[in-house]
Amino acid sequence: MKLLVVGANGTLGTAVVHEMKDTAEIIQASRKNSPIKVDITSTDSIRSMFEEVGKIDALVCTAGAAHFGAIEELTPELNSIAVNSKLLGQVHLVLLGLPYILDKGSITLTTGILMDDPILKGTSSSMANGGVRAFVKSAAIEFPRGIRINSVSPNMLEESKEKYGSSFEGYEPVPAKRAALAFRKSILGAQTGQSYTVY
Numbered sequence: 001m002k003l004l005v006v007g008a009n010g011t012l013g014t015a016v017v018h019e020m021k022d023t024a025e026i027i028q029a030s031r032k033n034s035p036i037k038v039d040i041t042s043t044d045s046i047r048s049m050f051e052e053v054g055k056i057d058a059l060v061c062t063a064g065a066a067h068f069g070a071i072e073e074l075t076p077e078l079n080s081i082a083v084n085s086k087l088l089g090q091v092h093l094v095l096l097g098l099p100y101i102l103d104k105g106s107i108t109l110t111t112g113i114l115m116d117d118p119i120l121k122g123t124s125s126s127m128a129n130g131g132v133r134a135f136v137k138s139a140a141i142e143f144p145r146g147i148r149i150n151s152v153s154p155n156m157l158e159e160s161k162e163k164y165g166s167s168f169e170g171y172e173p174v175p176a177k178r179a180a181l182a183f184r185k186s187i188l189g190a191q192t193g194q195s196y197t198v199y
Contacts (some may be wrong), residue, residue, distance in 0.1 A: 001057045002027065003187065006040065006049075006093060007063030009033045011159045012110065015176035016183045017058055023188070027053055030063070040064070040089030045094065050100045058187045059097050059107045061090050066125035068167070079124050086128035091135055094149065094178050104146040108186040109136060111153040111195065119167055129153070140193030148192035154179040155199050174198050 002023045007013040008028035017026055024083040027038035029049055038049040040063050064086035067078040090109045101107065114122045115129035136151045143149060156164055158173040165173075 001025065001058060003058045003060065004029060004053055006030070006058045006059070006061040007110075010062055011157055011176055012154065012179060013060075013062040015060055016062060016179040019177070019184050020187065021178035023184075024058070026057070029053075040093060041084045046092055049141075050097055053100070055100055055103050057105045059093065059101060059105075060183055060187065061093050061108070062110050064089055064110060066128055067119045068125065070121055070151050071123050073147070079127075082124040082128035086125065087131045090132055091130055094135075094139065098143075098147070100172060101145075101147050104148075106147065106187050107149040108183050109149070109151045111151045113153060113155045113171070113199075115153070116197075117168060117171075121167065136195065137193050143192070148186075148190075148194060150186040150194045150196060152179065152182040152186065153195055153197045154182070172199070 003020055003024035004027045006016055006029045008017055009030045014156055020026060027036060028034045031039055036049055036052060039045040055072045066082035066086050070161050094107055109132050111129035111132050114126040118126050133151055140149050155174045156168045156171050158175045161173050179198045181199050
């Protein structure tokens with residue numbers, strides 16, 4: 001099978017690539033340091049990526065940015081980081097990528113624990129994650145040609161604890177390797193419209 005991983009050189013994307021390397025022909029895409037370049041905030045960039053890659057069996061996105069800050073300081077401009085990247089970036093990947101997904105293929109997007117278990121300064125990220133989950137659940141009932149779509153909602157990753165741990169007091173981090181298993185389940189399984197939580 002031919003698998004496109006967007007965000008392939010990030011912590012989670014790297015784990016997904018490693019998990020799937022013996023099962024799929026993997027095409028890696030990121031904003032930088034990947035064979036295929038893509039900026040998910042740009043529809044032109046997304047279109048160019050799919051034109052370059054061509055038909056695929058599965059699409060995974062582990063990319064998406066968000067601003068973290070107090071709600072009193074959250075301006076529309078700062079909030080738009082999550083809207084344009086984490087939310088619309090992933091949605092646009094689906095809308096523009098659907099014609100490139102082969103029959104009975106799959107799409108897997110990434111949300112996160114904050115939509116269900118919020119932290120201080122994480123409102124913008126929570127909003128985007130919740131939007132992605134709602135999109136996946138709704139889109140799944142309309143997808144043509146037996147194509148499936150799911151999302152994965154990981155807890156904070158062990159590999160990110162040093163950088164983000166102070167914001168996630170009392171949370172038990174999960175290894176990226178374990179989160180990658182949820183992507184494997186989505187790619188190779190039979191379910192659709194699901195949100196796979198990795199605690």
